[in-house]
Amino acid sequence: MLYLRAFLAGLAAAVLCYGAAVGGGLVLAEWLRVSDHEGGLGLGLAFFVGPSAALLGMVVAIPLALRWRGEVRGFFATLWRTVVVGAAVLAVVPAGILGYELLTPSTYITTSGPEPLLDLEIRLPPDAFVPADPKLVTIRLDTDKSQHDAVLQEGWRRSEDGRIVLSGQIPMYFRTAQRFVSLRLPLTPDRVFPLKLRADPRGATEFGPWQAAVEVFDPGAERGRKPKPEEAAEIRYRVVPRWRPS
Numbered sequence: 705m706l707y708l709r710a711f712l713a714g715l716a717a718a719v720l721c722y723g724a725a726v727g728g729g730l731v732l733a734e735w736l737r738v739s740d741h742e743g744g745l746g747l748g749l750a751f752f753v754g755p756s757a758a759l760l761g762m763v764v765a766i767p768l769a770l771r772w773r774g775e776v777r778g779f780f781a782t783l784w785r786t787v788v789v790g791a792a793v794l795a796v797v798p799a800g801i802l803g804y805e806l807l808t809p810s811t812y813i814t815t816s817g818p819e820p821l822l823d824l825e826i827r828l829p830p831d832a833f834v835p836a837d838p839k840l841v842t843i844r845l846d847t848d849k850s851q852h853d854a855v856l857q858e859g860w861r862r863s864e865d866g867r868i869v870l871s872g873q874i875p876m877y878f879r880t881a882q883r884f885v886s887l888r889l890p891l892t893p894d895r896v897f898p899l900k901l902r903a904d905p906r907g908a909t910e911f912g913p914w915q916a917a918v919e920v921f922d923p924g925a926e927r928g929r930k931p932k933p934e935e936a937a938e939i940r941y942r943v944v945p946r947w948r949p950s
């Protein structure tokens with residue numbers, strides 16, 4: 705009973721501390737508006753911060769469970785039992801994760817190659833101001849799992865029929881049907897475009913039809929509103945497998 709209690713305490717502490725560390729990190733990153741560039745934030749939380757917190761929780765919980773009611777006394781008696789129980793927990797946790805991964809669908813779009821790219825174009829209304837410096841322009845893909853900013857390469861800004869068209873590419877890592885693209889320009893409302901894509905999107909060689917922004921956010925506003933005619937902007941996009949030239 706002693707070792708079972710210590711094992712369950714260590715396992716519970718590891719799971720709770722891992723979840724708290726990863727969840728807290730995501731909330732803090734959202735509050736500080738930290739960009740999850742190429743999944744680096746999520747990977748750091750999942751594979752460094754979370755495991756470190758889980759290990760710390762185990763190191764605290766197992767000795768407390770062993771010494772509860774004075775069943776184990778002495779530093780070395782507690783230490784070797786903590787090592788044994790901790791090793792058992794460390795053996796069970798990876799096995800549980802592996803079993804979960806085998807029995808549930810992957811949250812990633814692909815696990816056997818480079819992630820696909822969201823290739824997009826945003827057409828702004830006539831007389832819209834867009835700075836020449838791409839560092840002042842943010843095109844972001846928001847999902848319920850992550851955030852990623854577009855890569856604005858050479859030729860990202862062009863004029864077409866008297867309207868400025870912006871182009872960029874964003875890596876797509878996760879399966880989700882909740883995807884939104886936001887456009888942020890200096891001194892103008894943020895435009896928000898919902899994407900009509902499947903959770904596991906298929907590649908395409910041609911752009912889809914132009915779709916209008918459904919919501920804009922004034923600077924500093926927490927709630928969006930419908931865009932005015934002079935704020936109208938449109939987006940079109942396609943999903944490009946990384947191994948196929950765009």
